[in-house]
Amino acid sequence: MKPLFVYWVVETRPHPWIPGSTEESLKKMLDVIGVKSITELFNDIPREVLLGEDEWNRLEIGVGRPLSEIEAKEIVDEKLAKNRVFNPPPFMGGGVYPHYVPPIVKYIISRGEFLTAYTPYQAEISQGLMQAIFEYQSMMAELLEMDIVNASMYDWSSSIAEAVLMAFRVRKGRRKILLPANMNPLHKRVVETYVKPHGLKLETIPYDRELGTVDVEALKSMIDNDTAAVYIQYPNFFGIVEDKAKAIGEIAHEKQALFITGVYPVALGILKPPGELDADIAVGEGQSLGLGMNYGGPHLGIFAIKYDMNLVRQMPGRIIGLTTTIDGGDKAFAMVWQAREQHIRREKATSNICTNEALMAVAAAVYMALLGRTGFRRLAELIYYRAHYAASRISEIGLRRVFKAEFFNEFPISFNEAGVKYSVIHEKLLEHGLHGGLYIGGYYPELGETALYAFTELHSVKAIDRLIEVLGKVIREVGR
Amino acid sequence: MNRFRQARNWEPLIFELGSKGRIGFLVPEPEDAAKKRVGSIDIPPEMKRTRDPELPELSEVEVVRHFTNLSQAAYGVDNGPVPLGSCTMKYNPRIAWEIAGDPRIVNLHPLQDERTVQGLLEILYELQKWLANITGMDTCILHPAAGAHGELAGVLTIRRYHEVKNQLDKKTDIIIPDSAHGTNPASAAMAGFRVIEIPSAEDGNIDMEALKSVVGESTAGLMITNPSTLGLFEEHILEIAELLHKHDAIIYYDGANLNGIMGYARPGDMGFDIAHLNIHKTFGAPHGGGGPGAGPICIKDRVVDSEKNIMLSDLAPGYRVVYDESTGLYRVKGPGEYSTGLLKAFFGNITPLIWGYVYILSMGPQGLRRVTEHAVLITNYFMKLMENVKGYNIPYGRGRFRKHEVVLSAQPMTDEVGVTAEDVAKGLLDAGFYAPTIYFPLIVKEALMTEFTETETPENVEKYAERLKEISKIAYSNPSEPKTWPRNTSVGRVDVLKANHPKHVTPTWRVHVRRMRGEIQ
Secondary structure (H helix, E strand, O other): OOOOOOOOOOOOOOEOOEHHHOHHHHHHHHHHHOOOOHHHHHOOOOOOOOOOHHHHHOOOOOOOOOOOHHHHHHHHHHHHOOEOOOOOOOOOOOOOOOOOOOHHHHHHHOOHHHHOOOOOOOHHHOHHHHHHHHHHHHHHHHHHOOOEEOOOEOOHHHHHHHHHHHHHHHOOOOOEEEEEOOOOHHHHHHHHHHHHHHOOEEEEEOEOOOOOOEOHHHHHHHOOOOEEEEEEEEOOOOOEOOOOHHHHHHHHHHOOOEEEEEEOHHHHHOEOOHHHHOOOEEEEEHHHOOOOOHHHOOOOEEEEEOOOHHHHOOOOOOOEEEEEEOOOOOEEEEEOOHHHOHHHHHHHOOOOOOOOOHHHHHHHHHHHHHHHHHHHHHHHHHHHHHHHHHHHHHHHHOOEEOOOOOEOOEEEEEOOOOOOOHHHHHHHHHHOOOOOOEEOOOOOHHHOOEEEEEOOOOOOHHHHHHHHHHHHHHHHHHOO | OOOOOOOOOOOOOHHHOEOOOOOOOOOOOOOHHHHHHHOOOOOOHHHEOOOOOOOOEOOHHHHHHHHHHHHHOOOOOOOOOOOEOOOOOOOOOHHHHHHHOOHHHHOOOOOOOHHHEHHHHHHHHHHHHHHHHHHOOOEEEOOOOOHHHHHHHHHHHHHHHHHHOOOOOOOOEEEEEOOOOOHHHHHHHHOOOEEEEEOEOOOOOEOHHHHHHHOOOOEEEEEEOOOOOOOOOOOOHHHHHHHHHHOOOEEEEEHHHHHHOOOOOOHHHHOOOEEEOOHHHHOOOOOOOOOOOOOOEEEOOOEEEOOOOEEHHHHOOOOEEEEEOOOOEEEEEOOOOOOOOOOOOOOOOHHHHHHHHHHHHHHHHHHHHHHHHHHHHHHHHHHHHOOOOOOOEOOOOOOOOOOOOEEEEOHHHHHHHOOOHHHHHHHHHHOOOOOOEEOOOOOOOOEEEEOOOOOOOHHHHHHHHHHHHHHHHHHHHOOOHHHHOOOOOOOOOEOHHHHHOOOOOOOOHHHHHHHHOOOOO
16 A cells, blocks of 8 residues: 655544543643643653654554544455455365354453453452353363363464473473374474474374374384373374374373373364373364454464373463452452462463463353353264265265375365376366365375365355365366 | 442353253254265264263353353453553554454465465555554564564574574573563573573663673573663663674563554664564554453564575564565465474464554554553653652652653552552452552562553543542551452452462362362362
């Protein structure tokens, strides 16, 4: 956008977001302070760095002048028209999924008492917010069957990174973490970033090329007394249910390493929860619980542990606990175990996290309350049927799933046999108004022309039929 | 005093509501075609969930009522003043919430084809540029999800800088003033640095002698906020920058307090190399009860390695939007060869970023400068109203104007009659005001760190000051009364000791149930 550099505007109209900007208020305050103009209040700024009004107003900031709400909205609308919204939504997952968001979720988090509140440092006036976060922690604990859940981390990847750093503190002296090759490759990059300054080792457990699962034999040969933790993701990046998850946990525990699991919470409607697999730490992405994909954020980093004081003391993030008032008359909520946190412990804190994703946690609480005890199973079953329907249908058009093991809602499709680059397929799908899966040949060169396709409750059988029809047509046209 | 009374917190826990078999959301039945073709659900028995999660069972209306009632026992800027110092709790213009909730943003997958998200990328590209101009920096990266996340991005960049220059083994220290936010030392430690703390001088500036005595060979960087948490502009900033640069250290700007100088001075002009901003403070995005935030970092670029042509901004983590002249397309560039990497999986926290975009677009340069002018004006107005009030004093920087915030101390009252900053805070709650940040900065005893921001009305500031005077009066006439506050909030004073007692601590309903069953001691 071209800013109006030609002139700059002197703005004297009272502004709706600045109540003191009327002539009367301004004069009253200046008189009380005893200065003639506001600029006197900036006299302590060294002349060398003090910006002139003219100089500042000529900078390219916005369109160079204040806008009314109506004008601003018009400008943004024009830009947003350049985004393309797909219906059905992209057949794309990889840690973030197009899910239905019930309008109630947005309605509740739009309430100003939640939306415009700060972290509840003054407990007595913030009880409703604290209860909502406590209920998020509590419902998440039931879904995961873990005991303690914090008020949120930034996203799944930063939860894993913090879990890994925590494992090094809990298993002090050990210097190695085992991460599977079939975890989300972007998550792995985040873990690498967090771990690097501490000179610790990350080693990759290979996956079984036929099944797509963690190579358990390889894990056995890699794990040793220097291993602080073993992480697995289920469903893994290839969408596969890790049927040996429990055994992997046992292998970790035999060497006194922590067992960390990463989950896609919607899958827990039909998959065993981390608690039942005896995970020490469970992490995951709460985006699927009533949040939009939002081009990558805000999402919701899930972080949970089992009840063990050795873990509690090293846990990152804020936690709300149930208590009473001092007179014992009312139930009440307070922040607990704050001595772990940065505002108390400074450089000795378990993490630097302060602002988290609290509002997203409230959204997830509303979502979990709506689905309730049976809703997750019903939703997971629906998604399972849809994805398996799609998996069955792709064989009709000469495509195949890359891996043989059982999956939940996404799977890589190989286009190698069709002899066509995935980018060509992707282009043709776009022409037909569809956005296909995620190309993963870059992350896994050994898989060649392969794309990860995901299905949710927003991909009806009708939508899947259309995808298959178009894919089939494209393969006939451009395949060999 | 305001006749304030918050809704009682009578709402039961959600686990105590509802009834067996109720559901708040109807999941569609799988289509017959799918069921027929797929048959039964075939999860390996080792991984099949055998019991449904112990979640409550509520109808839709019960869920709505529950959370609506909870909201009434919460308090935000929409309810009244929230003058938490260094938190910049300004009004959050709703036009931005409406735009951020547009399905053309909400429904975008982060790995979607770039050509299908050009509108959003154009917005983010412009935001990068505007923030660079506001801060006087060259490059801004929107990746970090919060202020502390931005700090981590910044200190990791400092680390990488010394690594690339092959001097990391001796560059071990980050210097931080004792008035800094707790996140600063915590972030420095997360990046593997040793933290060296330096004191503040009586005038509120950094103690230059103390600084000179610690800067040296081992100094990797300095993290400061300007204005400081005392609300005072750091007058020696240029001298500090020169001193640090002489020792090849990086100066980091904590942008939490940018609302005090925006349009008057820029970190980039003061000699800072890296800065983070808090979109959820300075640029009108809400705090959401603790998040989401957005903490972009901005970098004053310079050559780090002329042979390999590495710039300082090449070392920063995250994604950035670039404009490709040849195709006319905006593209997302991931971390390059020399970058620190990624701090979260995807681009950034889009909702607050959009909020910041709409805010800056609406304000323009004139509006932003005016924001700062009025933020500073109202702070000094409040300080004037609180001068010479019995029971309080205003430590540091005597005779100096404040910027975005002012720190009062209730120490006289505490020393004389035992009424503490916490008691004062509870007395404010009873009048329907949120309290200032208390017991921070750590260098002020019984601190009441107060930041109204430009969006507060002068009338409310007057009432706030009146209430503080009234509290003082009560404290001196009946010092035991403040210990019974608050009375008008949804509950009385909360038992924090019990909340943390090993026999009582209850972080989830599950722990409560397990403790009842005797499974947890």
